[in-house]
Amino acid sequence: MSTLRFILGDQLTRTIPTLDGLDPAEDTVLLVEVMEEATYVPHHKQKIVLVLAAMRHFAQDLRAEGIRVDYVRLDDPENTGSFTGELERAARRHLPDAVVVTEPGEWRVLGAMEGWRTTLNVPIEIRPDTRFYCSRKDFAAWAGTRTHYRMEAFYRTLRARTGLLMEGGEPAGGRWNFDAENRKPWPADRAPPQRLRFSPDAVTRAVIDLVAARFPAHFGDLDDFGWGVTRADARAALEDFAVHCLPSFGDYQDAMRAGAPFLYHATLSPYLNAGLLTAREVVDRAMAAYEAGTVPLNAIEGFVRQILGWREFVRGVYWRRMPGYADTNALNATRALPAFYWTGETAMNCLRQAIADTKRHAYAHHINRLMITGNFALLAGIRPAEIEEWYLVVYADAYEWVELPNVHGMALFADGGLMASKPYAAGGAYIDRMSDYCRGCAYSPKVKQGPRACPFNDLYWAFLIRNGPTLARNPRLAMPYRTLAAWDRDRKEAIVARADRFLDSLPTGYPAAMAPPA
Numbered sequence: 351m352s353t354l355r356f357i358l359g360d361q362l363t364r365t366i367p368t369l370d371g372l373d374p375a376e377d378t379v380l381l382v383e384v385m386e387e388a389t390y391v392p393h394h395k396q397k398i399v400l401v402l403a404a405m406r407h408f409a410q411d412l413r414a415e416g417i418r419v420d421y422v423r424l425d426d427p428e429n430t431g432s433f434t435g436e437l438e439r440a441a442r443r444h445l446p447d448a449v450v451v452t453e454p455g456e457w458r459v460l461g462a463m464e465g466w467r468t469t470l471n472v473p474i475e476i477r478p479d480t481r482f483y484c485s486r487k488d489f490a491a492w493a494g495t496r497t498h499y500r501m502e503a504f505y506r507t508l509r510a511r512t513g514l515l516m517e518g519g520e521p522a523g524g525r526w527n528f529d530a531e532n533r534k535p536w537p538a539d540r541a542p543p544q545r546l547r548f549s550p551d552a553v554t555r556a557v558i559d560l561v562a563a564r565f566p567a568h569f570g571d572l573d574d575f576g577w578g579v580t581r582a583d584a585r586a587a588l589e590d591f592a593v594h595c596l597p598s599f600g601d602y603q604d605a606m607r608a609g610a611p612f613l614y615h616a617t618l619s620p621y622l623n624a625g626l627l628t629a630r631e632v633v634d635r636a637m638a639a640y641e642a643g644t645v646p647l648n649a650i651e652g653f654v655r656q657i658l659g660w661r662e663f664v665r666g667v668y669w670r671r672m673p674g675y676a677d678t679n680a681l682n683a684t685r686a687l688p689a690f691y692w693t694g695e696t697a698m699n700c701l702r703q704a705i706a707d708t709k710r711h712a713y714a715h716h717i718n719r720l721m722i723t724g725n726f727a728l729l730a731g732i733r734p735a736e737i738e739e740w741y742l743v744v745y746a747d748a749y750e751w752v753e754l755p756n757v758h759g760m761a762l763f764a765d766g767g768l769m770a771s772k773p774y775a776a777g778g779a780y781i782d783r784m785s786d787y788c789r790g791c792a793y794s795p796k797v798k799q800g801p802r803a804c805p806f807n808d809l810y811w812a813f814l815i816r817n818g819p820t821l822a823r824n825p826r827l828a829m830p831y832r833t834l835a836a837w838d839r840d841r842k843e844a845i846v847a848r849a850d851r852f853l854d855s856l857p858t859g860y861p862a863a864m865a866p867p868a
């Protein structure tokens with residue numbers, strides 16, 4: 351019996367269920383580079399390079415093991431451009447008795463896979479993705495009839511279930527959460543750590559040339575491409591992080607610094623999400639460093655929380671709530687996305703820096719995503735679908751299962767509080783406290799009115815005023831709403847008018863020189 355084993359570009363894991371039971375004498379592994387996946391949104395050029403180069407190296411590794419691989423390149427003249435077209439063509443080439451795939455990371459692709467059952471004329475087996483700590487079924491059982499999902503409760507359940515950082519049924523160190531210790535601003539005199547980057551080999555250089563030629567109008571630069579594209583690279587990146595960065599990860603988790611996009615963050619999400627690393631091996635390596643005594647508890651807890659907690663949680667929410675999740679718009683946000691999200695051309699230094707990092711590296715760390723680009727979109731009332739698409743385009747680690755809940759639920763509060771107990775809204779003072787951005791800015795967070803006034807301040811208060819009917823009774827927002835209650839009507843109207851004038855002055859739309867969203 352011959353089986354065609356179809357592996358997608360974010361399933362580049364040797365232990366992916368698609369390969370379970372593989373018979374090298376009979377079976378063929380299929381990988382396909384297709385235009386549809388590069389353009390369903392016009393991904394950052396570096397994301398396309400990373401995925402295609404990683405696919406090509408993965409195919410090489412399988413072949414080196416003696417496995418037969420059928421690899422379709424993007425520039426193959428017969429390439430139909432879609433998963434469905436290429437699977438049908440491959441089925442005609444190989445005449446398999448069965449096709450095996452692992453469930454994908456997106457509803458869009460799951461819909462296509464379900465269609466293959468009827469269109470392909472070959473039995474198809476869709477296997478659950480076992481690369482997560484929490485299966486979709488287990489998350490559904492945990493979610494049950496809950497009307498709100500809170501990461502903290504979910505995370506504690508997983509800590510108890512896995513035994514990670516548990517001592518006799520209690521959390522290590524007697525506390526579940528060390529967030530309060532993990533909010534140190536970056537000290538002005540501390541140099542950011544050197545981070546491991548990778549030089550492209552011949553295979554990757556060929557993909558860089560292909561992407562430069564085929565996707566010139568996509569967002570993002572290619573000059574500084576430094577991502578790893580092999581399993582060996584990804585393992586080296588994990589090792590480097592565990593030894594040099596993890597010990598300080600907790601302390602500076604929320605810090606931001608101009609010109610230093612990575613700080614002590616792992617920069618492992620592109621590898622995790624494409625399959626070059628598994629969540630378990632990343633957590634195990636981090637735990638080994640902790641157990642060897644080189645990593646303090648606040649750092650290991652903060653890190654395990656990101657992977658065992660947040661990453662598993664958002665995946666659970668995605669599959670539990672889709673389809674339909676993306677359609678909610680609890681704060682009735684309707685404004686168009688400012689053009690500076692694509693160009694980086696704005697006098698607001700925090701946004702200019704976060705967008706410049708994003709353009710240059712297809713990366714920005716969590717606080718830049720949540721409290722700079724996300725916070726602005728929240729306060730400005732940007733239409734969720736538009737800003738969600740931006741996040742899906744611009745990051746090397748962006749796949750809908752992880753991007754959507756983070757943007758829709760955490761950054762925009764568009765689900766009305768299903769995931770977050772309050773919107774992550776902040777004014778200029780927060781950004782000033784956690785970064786050095788304000789020092790290089792045309793505006794000042796301390797100036798309240800006039801041409802030097804930081805726009806985030808008016809936007810913050812205008813957001814609370816405008817959304818009072820929905821948010822004023824939220825107990826976690828009691829303090830700012832008490833402040834607002836003491837202000838007279840004229841003052842509040844003036845703030846809203848200034849905020850609206852500022853937002854209305856921002857050019858919107860997709861720059862003509864770039865590829866339009868699909």
Ligand code: FAD
Pocket residue numbers: 614615616617618619620622623653656657660661662664714715716717719720724741745747748749752753754756757760761
């Ligand atoms: P670190 O900060 O070092 O964290 C370690 C690992 O924990 C990450 O590699 C990642 O796998 C995991 N992790 C941390 N936070 C989260 C989270 N909130 N959700 C899921 N996993 C998490 N992450 C993506 O992988 N893809 C996305 O498209 C994405 N979009 C985001 C959009 C917004 C608005 C926000 C606020 C967050 C988003 N995140 C996304 C989560 C997080 O910002 C990135 O995972 C992180 O910045 C990746 O960099 P790192 O590997 O250096 O992470």
Ligand code: DLZ
Pocket residue numbers: 357358359360361382383384385387388393397398401402454455456459749
């Ligand atoms: C992101 C991406 C890109 C740019 N190109 C491909 C591709 O050519 N072939 C492929 O198999 N996968 C690609 N991917 C990843 C897919 O978009 C991803 O597998 C689906 O979105 C399912 O999560």
Ligand code: SF4
Pocket residue numbers: 697698699700701777778779781782787788789791792793794795804805806
């Ligand atoms: Fe951003 Fe305001 Fe600070 Fe400028 S002053 S960097 S706009 S927070």
